[in-house]
Amino acid sequence: MAILGDRIRAWLGAGTGDDGVDYDALEDLLLEADFGPRLADELVAEVRRARPRSWDRLRGALRSELSSRLLAVEFTPTELKVVLALGVNGVGKTTSLAKLAKYVMPTCSVVLAAADTFRAAAAEQLVRHGELLGVPVIRQQQGADAAAVVFDALSSAERRGTDLVLVDTAGRMHNREDLVRELQKITAIVAKRVPRERVHHLLVTDATAGQNAVEQARIFDEAVGVDSLLLAKFDASARGGAVLAVADQLGLPLSFLGSGESHVDLQPFTPERLLDGLIA
Numbered sequence: 215m216a217i218l219g220d221r222i223r224a225w226l227g228a229g230t231g232d233d234g235v236d237y238d239a240l241e242d243l244l245l246e247a248d249f250g251p252r253l254a255d256e257l258v259a260e261v262r263r264a265r266p267r268s269w270d271r272l273r274g275a276l277r278s279e280l281s282s283r284l285l286a287v288e289f290t291p292t293e294l295k296v297v298l299a300l301g302v303n304g305v306g307k308t309t310s311l312a313k314l315a316k317y318v319m320p321t322c323s324v325v326l327a328a329a330d331t332f333r334a335a336a337a338e339q340l341v342r343h344g345e346l347l348g349v350p351v352i353r354q355q356q357g358a359d360a361a362a363v364v365f366d367a368l369s370s371a372e373r374r375g376t377d378l379v380l381v382d383t384a385g386r387m388h389n390r391e392d393l394v395r396e397l398q399k400i401t402a403i404v405a406k407r408v409p410r411e412r413v414h415h416l417l418v419t420d421a422t423a424g425q426n427a428v429e430q431a432r433i434f435d436e437a438v439g440v441d442s443l444l445l446a447k448f449d450a451s452a453r454g455g456a457v458l459a460v461a462d463q464l465g466l467p468l469s470f471l472g473s474g475e476s477h478v479d480l481q482p483f484t485p486e487r488l489l490d491g492l493i494a
């Protein structure tokens with residue numbers, strides 16, 4: 215993830231700059247890292263004001279401006295009953311949910327709900343994670359009503375006395391209207407049995423995603439509301455600016471950074487961790 219920082223440092227030459235610095239080139243680097251045109255333009259304007267003549271000054275100006283745009287939210291599992299994992303297919307949602315299960319297990323008992331009934335592979339993957347973690351997984355056959363799976367998972371949790379239900383939802387954005395209706399039906403089922411303050415809508419986004427991540431996040435937020443972001447695959451790409459654009463444009467806080475494939479590869483979000491990865 216530090217490749218962006220390396221490229222910006224190289225752009226400054228041997229650690230020095232002058233009044234002839236090519237700020238258009240800096241903006242191009244930020245756009246290549248998926249910061250988006252508005253954020254990239256605003257960042258370059260701030261850097262211009264700082265008039266950096268060294269890598270350290272430039273890094274400081276970027277970090278300060280980006281940090282001011284990032285919100286962190288503390289994820290407190292003992293205060294929750296349901297977590298709905300949202301996100302488009304392919305962002306690492308199912309694996310991230312398994313990591314979250316591992317993260318909360320020291321303080322909460324957990325049941326997983328395979329509510330992505332559109333893809334059989336998603337349910338099978340979640341079952342494998344459940345077996346490795348020793349966590350029960352509630353599922354139905356492929357094509358079943360996703361809301362019915364969630365209803366069963368809530369009922370199972372009540373019978374078992376389980377603290378937390380973690381729900382893996384579908385993310386087939388190519389069929390947006392059906393996806394939105396399905397998510398709204400799931401949230402309606404949950405709302406009948408769990409107070410809203412004990413439900414967390416966790417949007418999983420991908421560090422390798424481009425600017426379409428902003429529009430995807432907007433759709434999920436408008437459909438059911440997003441409480442926080444989990445940035446997955448944080449070690450997989452030199453990009454990662456998309457999550458900054460999402461946070462900046464939609465005002466959404468971040469709760470977790472995910473990396474690697476192990477169940478323990480999940481860290482609570484801090485601006486420092488993200489910015490160290492991007493521009494260290």
